[in-house]
Amino acid sequence: MLIQLSSAVLAASEVAEEHVSIPMSPIMYGVIIMGALLVLMFATISFTSLGHRHEATPEHIDPQRQFPNKHDHGQGIEG
Incomplete structure (x- = not known):
């Protein structure tokens, strides 16, 4: 299968030799x-x-918050 693929690629590259300019x-x-x-x-x-x-x-400071922030410096509810 790889031989067939490589021969197809070689055949296609020999045919399409046009240069495209930008x-x-x-x-x-x-x-x-x-x-x-x-x-x-x-x-x-x-x-x-x-x-x-x-x-x-x-x-x-919300005591009902599920994930309290850790930036309240100990002013929240102590667990």
């Missing part, structure tokens, strides 16, 4: 990708100050 210069592909990444970087930078708008408030 539509743009390879440098232009790099410029477009770099521009897209710069746009994403500037969008990320523009939203960095959103976390500093309000003062942090302590979380309400």
